[in-house]
Amino acid sequence: MANKLFNIAKWSITHSKKVIFSTVAILVLLAIVGLNLGLNFEEDMTIPGTPADEAATFITENFSDGMEDDETSTIEIVFKAPEGEDLNSDSVQGNIGELISELMDIAHVEGVIPPWDLGNISEDNMIGYAELYLDLAGAEVSEETKDDIVSALDITRDNDIQSELISDSVVFSANGFSHMTEAVGVVIAFLILSIMFASFVTAGLPIVSAILGLGISLLTIVIGTHIFEIQSVSIVLAAMLGLALGIDYALFIINRFKIQRAKGNSIVDSIAIANGTAGTAVVFAGITVIIGVLGLAVTGIPFLTVMGVTSAISIFLSVVVSILVLPAIMSLLGNKISPDNENKLLRRLSKKGNKNGSSSNKWGEFIVRRPKSVVLVSLGLLILISIPVVNLQLGLPSTEMTNHEDTTERKAYDLQTEAYGEGIHSALIVGAEVPTNIENTEESLGQILTDIEGIDGVSSVVGPIPNESQDFFLFNVTPNTGPDDQETKDVIDDIREYAVDVENEDNINLMVSGTTAMNFDISTKLFEALPIFGGLIIVLAYVILVAVFRSLIVPLKAVLGFVLSIGATLGFMVFVIQDGNLIELFGFPSSGPILSFLPVVTIGILFGLAMDYELFLVSKMREVFSETGNAKEAVLQGIKDSGKVVVTAALIMMTVFFAFMATPDTMIKSVGMALAFGVLFDAFIVRLTIVPAVMTLLGKHAWYLPKWVNRIMPNIDVEGEKLLHEIKKEEKE
Numbered sequence: 001m002a003n004k005l006f007n008i009a010k011w012s013i014t015h016s017k018k019v020i021f022s023t024v025a026i027l028v029l030l031a032i033v034g035l036n037l038g039l040n041f042e043e044d045m046t047i048p049g050t051p052a053d054e055a056a057t058f059i060t061e062n063f064s065d066g067m068e069d070d071e072t073s074t075i076e077i078v079f080k081a082p083e084g085e086d087l088n089s090d091s092v093q094g095n096i097g098e099l100i101s102e103l104m105d106i107a108h109v110e111g112v113i114p115p116w117d118l119g120n121i122s123e124d125n126m127i128g129y130a131e132l133y134l135d136l137a138g139a140e141v142s143e144e145t146k147d148d149i150v151s152a153l154d155i156t157r158d159n160d161i162q163s164e165l166i167s168d169s170v171v172f173s174a175n176g177f178s179h180m181t182e183a184v185g186v187v188i189a190f191l192i193l194s195i196m197f198a199s200f201v202t203a204g205l206p207i208v209s210a211i212l213g214l215g216i217s218l219l220t221i222v223i224g225t226h227i228f229e230i231q232s233v234s235i236v237l238a239a240m241l242g243l244a245l246g247i248d249y250a251l252f253i254i255n256r257f258k259i260q261r262a263k264g265n266s267i268v269d270s271i272a273i274a275n276g277t278a279g280t281a282v283v284f285a286g287i288t289v290i291i292g293v294l295g296l297a298v299t300g301i302p303f304l305t306v307m308g309v310t311s312a313i314s315i316f317l318s319v320v321v322s323i324l325v326l327p328a329i330m331s332l333l334g335n336k337i338s339p340d341n342e343n344k345l346l347r348r349l350s351k352k353g354n355k356n357g358s359s360s361n362k363w364g365e366f367i368v369r370r371p372k373s374v375v376l377v378s379l380g381l382l383i384l385i386s387i388p389v390v391n392l393q394l395g396l397p398s399t400e401m402t403n404h405e406d407t408t409e410r411k412a413y414d415l416q417t418e419a420y421g422e423g424i425h426s427a428l429i430v431g432a433e434v435p436t437n438i439e440n441t442e443e444s445l446g447q448i449l450t451d452i453e454g455i456d457g458v459s460s461v462v463g464p465i466p467n468e469s470q471d472f473f474l475f476n477v478t479p480n481t482g483p484d485d486q487e488t489k490d491v492i493d494d495i496r497e498y499a500v501d502v503e504n505e506d507n508i509n510l511m512v513s514g515t516t517a518m519n520f521d522i523s524t525k526l527f528e529a530l531p532i533f534g535g536l537i538i539v540l541a542y543v544i545l546v547a548v549f550r551s552l553i554v555p556l557k558a559v560l561g562f563v564l565s566i567g568a569t570l571g572f573m574v575f576v577i578q579d580g581n582l583i584e585l586f587g588f589p590s591s592g593p594i595l596s597f598l599p600v601v602t603i604g605i606l607f608g609l610a611m612d613y614e615l616f617l618v619s620k621m622r623e624v625f626s627e628t629g630n631a632k633e634a635v636l637q638g639i640k641d642s643g644k645v646v647v648t649a650a651l652i653m654m655t656v657f658f659a660f661m662a663t664p665d666t667m668i669k670s671v672g673m674a675l676a677f678g679v680l681f682d683a684f685i686v687r688l689t690i691v692p693a694v695m696t697l698l699g700k701h702a703w704y705l706p707k708w709v710n711r712i713m714p715n716i717d718v719e720g721e722k723l724l725h726e727i728k729k730e731e732k733e
Contacts, residue, residue, distance in 0.1 A: 001283065006276035009327040013268055016328035023212055023325050030219035039222060042229040047301050050521035051496065055511035059431045062472040072110075073138040075149070075167040078129040078412040079115065082160035086125035087115060092161060099155045099163075100130065106148045108134050108141070120420075127419035129412075138169025146172055150408075164412035166399065168515070173407035185659030186211075189247055189652045196648045197254070202337040205254055205329060210246025213321035217242050217314040224310075231303055234310040236660070236668050240675065241605065242314035244656040245289065248649040249282045249322040252616070254337070255645055257330065261338045271327045279323045284548075285615060286319035289608025291540065296604050298536060299529040304597055308604065364639035364692065368632055371693040378690045379564070382681065386567035388574035394523035395593030398425060398483045402666045404589045422482035423459045426516040430475040430495060432464065433509040444506050445473060451498060452477060457491040483516045484592045492517050523596040533600055537607045538563065548615065549622055550710060551703045557694050558614045564690075565610060565682035566603055572677050573598070577670065586673060588666065595670045602671075606678045609653065613687040616649075617642045621695060622703070631699040635692045643688060650683035 012019050047053060079096060081087050087096075093116070100112045115121050115128030122128065132149070134141060150172065153163045165172050186207060193203035221235050256278035260270035293315070296308035330337060367374050403410035416424050432448060434441055445464040452475065453461045463475035477495070481487040492512055499510035538559050545555030573594055576582050580591030621638035625631055657679065660672035695702050 002276040002280045005279040005283070005323055006272050008324060009272040009275035009279070010268070012324055012327040013271060013331040016331045019325055019328040020332075023216075023321070027212065027215050027219070030216060030223065034219045034222040037223060037226050040225040041232040041235075042225075047303075047522050047525050050518070050525060051511070052513045052517035052521045055429075055431060055513035056518065058433070058511060059429060059472075059474070059513055062433070063431070063467045063474055071135070071137055073134045073136060073141060073167065073169040075132040075134070075165055075170055076129045076412065077112075077132060077153075078127065078162075078164045078166065078415045079156065080127050080162040080415055081125070087121050087128050088125050091159070095156050095159045095161055096130070099152060102152045102155060103132060103149065106145065106152065108136050108145055109149075110135050122419035127415055129416070134170070138167065138171070141170050146170070162411075162415070164408045164415060166409045166412035166416075171409075173403060173409055184662065185243070185656040188655045188659070192648060192651050192655065193247075193251065196251075196644070197258070197337075199337065201333065202254060202258075205326070205333070205337065206247045206250035208329065209250040209321055209326045210243055210318065212325060213246045213318040214239065214242040214314065216321075217317040220313060220317075221310050228306065229302075230306050230310060233667050233671075234303075234307045236665075237307055237601070237671060238310045238314035240656060240660055240672065241289070241293075241311050242318050244653045245286070245315055246318035246321065247652050247656075248612075249286065249318055250326055251649060251652070252278045252282055252285075252645065253322060253326060254330070257337070258339055267334050267338070268331065271330050275323055275327050281615060281619075282322055283319060285608070285612040286315055288544065288611045288615075289605065290315050292537065292604040292606075292608040295533060295537060295540075295607075296600060298533055299526070299600060301525065301529065301597075304526075304600060307597075307601065311605075361636060361640040361643075363643065363688070364636045367639070367689065367692045368635055368696050371696040374693040375690060375697070378685050378693070382564045382568045382685060385575075385681070386564070386571035388579060389567055389571040391578070392570060392574055392599070393486070393578060393593040394527050394596040394599070395484050396519040396522065396596055397592060397666045400425075400482075400590050401484070401592040402589070404664070410589065417482075420478075421459060421480065422485070423479040423488075426479050426481065426483035426485075426488045427514060428477040428479065428492065428495070428512055428517055429514040430463075430477055431511045431513065432473040432475065433511075434471055434473065435507055436471060438507065441470075444508060448502065448508070448510070449475060452495060455491060455494045455498070457481065457487050457494075483519065488516060489520045492520055519596075523593070526596045526600060530599055530603075534566075534603050537603055541607060541611060544611065545614065546705075546709070549618060549703075550705050551622075552705055552709070553698060553702050554618060554622075554695075557691065557698075557702075558611070558618070561614075561686040561690055562607065562610045562682070565606060565678060565686050568681045568685075569602060569606070569674055569678040570594070570599055572681075573670070573674055576673075586661065587664070587669065595667055598670055598674055602674045602678055605675060606682060609679060610682045610687070613646050613650065613683050614691070617646055617687055617691065618695075621692075625700075625703060629700070631702065632696060635695050639688070639692055646683060646688060650679050653679045653683075 077099075079087060079092075081089065081092050085092055087093070093114075096114060100114060103109055103112050110133045112130055112132045114130050118129070118131060120128050134145075136145075149165070153165075156163045190203050190207055193206055194200050197203050218235060218239060221230065221238060224230060253274050256274035257270050260273045261267070265273060290312045293308040293311040297305040299305075399409055399413040403413070405411070405414075413425065430452065432445065434445070438444065449461050449463060452458060457480050459478045459480045461475055461477050464473035465475075466473050477491075479488045479491045481491075495510070495512050499512070502508050502510050541562060542555045542559050545558050546552060549555060576586060577588060578591060578594055583589075583591055617638055620642045621634040624637045625634035628634065654676045657672045657676035661669050661676065663669055663672075
């Protein structure tokens with residue numbers, strides 16, 4: 001591998017202009033195609049085969065009349081009468097009637113039904129909602145149409161009638177991702193790199209390399225949305241990883257280039273050696289992260305598999321650009337990125353200007369002097385942070401979690417809660433398939449209605465509503481509790497248990513569906529997949545690291561550290577998001593369950609990142625121990641030589657992930673937060689603190705490997721040591 005990458009760099013340098021031009025041409029071509037095709041993301045997150053999904057399919061097939069389809073959309077307009085009046089007042093009804101007339105003149109509006117016709121006015125007659133029907137799917141509704149609807153509300157709002165909008169398919173408040181957050185992350189990453197490399201020019205290289213890889217990958221994904229079903233959160237996750245890893249991978253190669261230049265190698269040889277050594281580590285690191293994200297397919301959940309594949313594309317292209325395009329760019333800059341051209345001020349900031357020319361290793365010395373205390377304090381801290389994870393609850397965010405209090409959707413949501421209780425947002429659809437040969441259908445359905453009403457936690461039941469053929473009926477069930485509450489899930493489970501009895505006794509097939517039921521089924525499926533996926537990742541990590549480090553204990557320590565990182569990350573997420581601590585600080589509208597796919601995604605991504613940090617830090621320790629046999633010196637040298645690179649890489653990762661947290665979208669914010677704090681816990685507490693302390697305590701025993709294991713394990717040269725030996729041998733000859 002190292003020799004191939006060495007030769008790839010030499011070829012790239014020789015054809016540098018062609019390589020750069022071709023890369024830019026591919027980027028431009030993809031941009032033209034992508035812009036012409038436009039975006040075509042699929043927003044539904046469903047899992048085929050879950051009870052609620054199967055029920056929804058069956059209900060749609062048997063009860064499609066009057067139900068919203070993919071070509072239409074419905075908007076609820078929630079009204080609250082002004083103080084001293086109610087919705088039955090002549091003036092209020094007159095204003096709402098005037099509003100409806102105005103709405104009917106808007107393009108694509110097919111109809112509007114007022115609250116009194118729908119019969120949904122609250123007991124105190126203060127709150128009710130109208131339903132507005134559009135002849136377009138939610139994603140196709142233009143901003144102009146939305147603006148016209150919002151503007152029309154001035155008719156009622158000017159008369160002190162609170163009027164808010166909420167819809168399952170039409171979005172009025174922008175909660176999406178802003179590219180400004182990416183830009184902020186890039187600027188901060190540039191400043192970190194400038195200090196590390198003591199050069200603004202050199203600091204710009206990883207940014208340019210990352211943007212090239214990111215642009216190609218994201219445009220590829222955009223084009224792919226017209227062929228495959230891809231959710232928008234997938235491209236955001238791919239952007240996070242592509243940007244952060246693209247910068248980090250270029251950082252590793254450029255850092256090695258500067259080391260080789262400082263040793264006196266020519267520019268061409270320095271680039272080639274850097275690509276052969278650090279480039280090999282980059283390829284291995286990229287493969288481990290790709291394995292982690294592709295491992296999401298093990299869950300058997302389609303949208304998670306798509307997330308894994310799109311992320312893998314972004315990571316793969318980041319690696320390709322780093323080992324193929326970056327050497328070409330470096331060769332054109334030449335001496336401008338050499339150590340000789342470092343900025344004096346930045347050199348002082350990076351602490352490279354010591355009189356003796358060597359960097360300090362106070363952190364390494366601190367750990368080596370008191371390893372037991374360091375381990376105990378660090379373990380205690382991580383375990384303490386992990387404690388809340390025992391109460392982990394998974395779910396998909398409701399309107400309350402995704403929208404801030406100043407948005408019209410959240411105001412409408414709160415008004416409906418005030419009028420009808422929290423259960424209005426967690427309504428369930430119960431379908432009843434009745435055989436044609438059954439006797440006393442009305443009596444049986446009436447008993448079903450009575451029995452469901454008697455289930456603990458059910459507020460009301462409406463039905464049965466028949467289809468045209470009178471062989472399928474619907475019940476609308478409203479629980480007492482909201483869509484994120486465990487009590488609502490208990491209602492769903494109780495109805496399903498009751499359905500078994502009904503089928504056995506009356507041969508009537510009862511099924512539960514609705515958005516809330518689907519969300520709970522998705523969360524249950526993901527929770528069940530968590531131990532299998534986590535176990536697979538842990539075993540895989542151990543086997544890979546045994547082959548890399550030729551040790552049984554070092555990989556065990558690395559894997560246990562990874563478990564601690566995951567526990568602390570999820571524990572912190574539960575503490576903030578689920579328990580509601582510090583939610584204002586992190587910008588969450590309200591507390592609620594943890595995003596259902598977050599633990600699986602976090603495990604997959606942090607697995608790759610944790611192994612990367614372990615590799616770059618401990619491989620140097622292994623190299624020094626092999627040469628000197630001094631375990632303590634190996635730890636000190638590992639922290640001194642590789643610690644700074646790991647710190648910089650981790651800071652860049654955290655910067656990018658924290659930048660994505662600035663978006664108002666709750667899902668993106670949750671993922672960014674989990675990855676940012678995951679890197680914080682793993683890189684700084686586990687890899688740079690616990691790992692060297694444990695290595696110090698273990699001494700030479702850390703590198704124990706039975707001879708028979710050594711024989712069967714492949715020898716993976718991730719640092720390009722063989723290449724360096726060959727180059728030294730050629731220099732001597």
